[in-house]
Amino acid sequence: MTSPHGAPQSDPEADDASRVLRRVFGYDSFREGQREIIDHVVAGGDALVLMPTGGGKSLCYQVPALVRKGTGVVVSPLIALMQDQVDALTALGVRAGFLNSTQEHEERREVEAAFLAGELDLLYVAPERLRTSATLGLLDRGSIALFAIDEAHCVAQWGHDFRPDYLALSALHERWPDVPRIALTATATEATHAEIAARLNLGEARHFVASFDRPNIQYRIAQKREPRRQLLQLLRTEHAGDAGIVYCLSRASVEKTAAFLAENGVQALPYHAGLDARTRAEHQARFLREDGLVMVATIAFGMGIDKPDVRFVAHLDLPKSIEGYYQETGRAGRDGLPSTAWMVYGLQDVVQQRRMIDTSEGDAAHRRRLSAHLDAMLALCETVECRRVHLLAYFGQESGACGNCDTCLTPPETWDGTIAAQKLLSAVLRLRRERGQSFGAGHVIDILLGRETDKVVQHGHASLTVFGVGTELNESEWRAVVRQLLARGLLTVESDHGTLALTDASADVLARRREVPLRRDPERAARAEAGARASGRRPSPAADLPEEAVPVFERLRSWRAAAAKERGIPAYVVFHDATLRQIATDSPSSLAELGRVSGVGENKLAKYGQEILDVLASGAPHVQDMLEL
Known part of the structure; x- marks a missing residue:
């Protein structure tokens, strides 16, 4: 029998990982960290690999599967993408197949026969299939080179991509103790890292943690004004004709945004769980196969997408966690070319996320975890330091200022917002203490600006001592103050009506025991865009060619x-x-x-x-x- 690169498998030269890399994949050298992982797995060792999206994780199990005797079994939750993954390997001459619930009986039988005959180099299997006695029996009768558990963060029970079937994968080592296992994921904090190791029984495995940095991605976060028009401006000025992904929080927002882009000449398709399976599959296939399409989606889309020329990932709503945000933005620029991670975020995002946490299922500990995730996300949005430094620090990695994010290109200004914070907190306090009332941010801002709106007149709020004391700031600036106080826990939102309330920490500000430096927002979006253009960055595929x-x-x-x-x-x-x-x-x-x-x-x-x-x-x-x- 011959290997897919045309040399006898008994040929010691053909079994060398470097020769497989050159002959099959066409690369002369491994990326940093890959060779050490591959050699360890080829030698029969277990491995847990943390490597960013686009960092070359797949080669870490594909090369060992081609070098070792037998078939590499890849556990993947991505049923809809298995065909594309197999097509990509087949194009390289690798003998690959998959087993999942989308196949007809005859197709499954052919794949199973090829596996038993030793005619497959890689076999992709959905995790739920490994819970069936038929699949386990099939694997018992074949020769297995290794088990690769892709998207291993799916085992984390409080993670954003949790898959219950992943919990059963710890049994692989018990049934096949001599077969090496390699678990891989793109994003994991130290806590998630530990959970993956524990739940997959990889405590004795060697752990490889690569740098999470993706220097080709430019991170930018702008103040939300008219998000769809801001997005359209980004696409027209920087990403005309480029493939990209736009994430929205709700299905309705996905539909409206896709329609808006299409009406304005951008090829855009919607994707969310409310669409029927056939439509989702069709839209995903078009995105993968056609150039220049924009996919507008909820987080239901994207995991395992290997499309290398995604030039931008945009968020029109605040993500729930840095893990989710980093994984989603990592789908841009997998080919290493310049790409953009762009987000707009505003006060309503904070209010909405706080309310969702307060009304979520789960116990108090679960809600605290969600709050901690949100706090970290808000800290990233409000930082005046390098965004990349902040992101990497979240994953436990140190770095210097990158020079390729909005806060590096156009450093934000800070100002002493202590008095402004005191005025706003005092307004919230007086409404509750003197009137027994609570209101949302818009009404509190109207009071500070001295506006005699119908609601202000109706409730007699023009007589409050704080009425009109905040005219030194405009409405947009006050909304930024509210947003930043919410981000720092100096203000909170009551989940029942979305009204503002004080926190224990508010007292220190009101009593002048705590200063409140704030970030100045006006024109941040325009300045960031100008900074991107001034940096000379041209993300088109032909950029920098002679x-x-x-x-x-x-x-x-x-x-x-x-x-x-x-x-x-x-x-x-x-x-x-x-x-x-x-x-x-x-x-x-x-x-x-x-x-x-x-x-x-x-x-x-x-x-x-x-x-x-x-x-x-x-x-x-x-x-x-x-x-x-």
């Missing part, structure tokens, strides 16, 4: 689109943008020269090599021929 290589790159992209359409696979499965960029720059004139380009393995060289050389030699006419297929 002038003469740009038309060649575009011809190659056109050829790739046609080749992918003809074969019914995503364009990135043919080649990543980074590979096309190098081909356009190097302009190889022979198959041997083309084979030295990073990302061009043996199988892809044989399948596409001559076509690429034809495109390079003849240019546009050949592309047109391909497009007419």
Whole structure:
């Protein structure tokens, strides 16, 4: 039997991880940290790997599966994406298959037969399948190279992607004690890290924690004004024609935002759990296979998406945790090219999240955990320091200022907000103490600004001593004060009516025992956008190419689109943008020269090599021929 890269499996040279990397995947060297993990698993050791999205986690189990005898069994919760994962491996010449509930009986039988015959290098299995006696019996009768538990954070019971079936995976070691296991995840705090190790029985495994930094992603958070129009401005000025993901908190917001973008000339599709399975699958497939589509979604979308050319991830609502936010933003720029993580956030986000926590299911300890997650997210939004430093510190990693986030590019101003905080807290206190009343932020701000609105007149609030004492700030500035006081726990929201209330910490501010430095918000969004443009960052795929290589790159992209359409696979499965960029720059004139380009393995060289050389030699006419297929 031969390996997928064409050499006998008994050949010691073919069994070397570096040769597998070059011949199958087309890369000359491993990324930082990969080689150590791969060697450990190849030698039969268990591993727990924490590595950021786009950091190359999949190679950490794919290469050992190709080097070791038997089939690598990959446990993945991503049933809807298994076909794409198998297609991508097949394009490399790797013999891959999957078993899940979407298959017909005959298709399952063929995959099972291939596994038993030793004709699969990798087999993807949904976690619920490993709880069935039929699947366990099947694996008993085959040869297993390793178990890879992908998206291992799904085992964390209070995590945002918890999957109950993952809890049963600790039994893998008991049933197959001699088969190495590698569990992988992109985001985990120290607490989640410990929970994964405990629940998957990986306490004795070797733990590998890579840097979570993704320096190609620019982090930006702007004050929420008109979020959909702010998003449209971002897309028009910086990401026209780019693929991206927009996250919204509610299904209704997803639908409205997708419709708004489509009405304004942006190709956008909605995705949320309220859509039928067929529509979700169709929209996901289009996003993966077509260039330049924008997916507007709830957090139901995105885990396991391997599309490398997502140029931006936008959040129109405040995420519930930094773990969720970091995992979602990590779906941008997996190819290492410049990308944007952009979010708008405002007072209503804080109020809404606080209310959701107060009314959530679970005990008091669970609500405290949710509050801690939210507090950390708010601290990130309100920081005046480097956002990347703040993010990495949350995951226990130190770093210096990055120079590639909004607070580095356009440092925010701070001001002494102690008196403003005292005025606002005093208004809340007097409403409750003198009138036995409580109101939301809008009404309290009206009182401070001295506005005689119908509600102010109706309740006689113009007679309060705090009426009109806050005219030095405008409404937007007062809303920023409320938001920051809520973020710091100096103010809270009552869950029943969304009204403002004091906290124990409020007394220190009112008694002048605590100063309140605040961040100045006016024009932050415009300044951040100007800073991004001033930084000279051009995130388009053709950015930074030599002038003469740009038309060649575009011809190659056109050829790739046609080749992918003809074969019914995503364009990135043919080649990543980074590979096309190098081909356009190097302009190889022979198959041997083309084979030295990073990302061009043996199988892809044989399948596409001559076509690429034809495109390079003849240019546009050949592309047109391909497009007419």
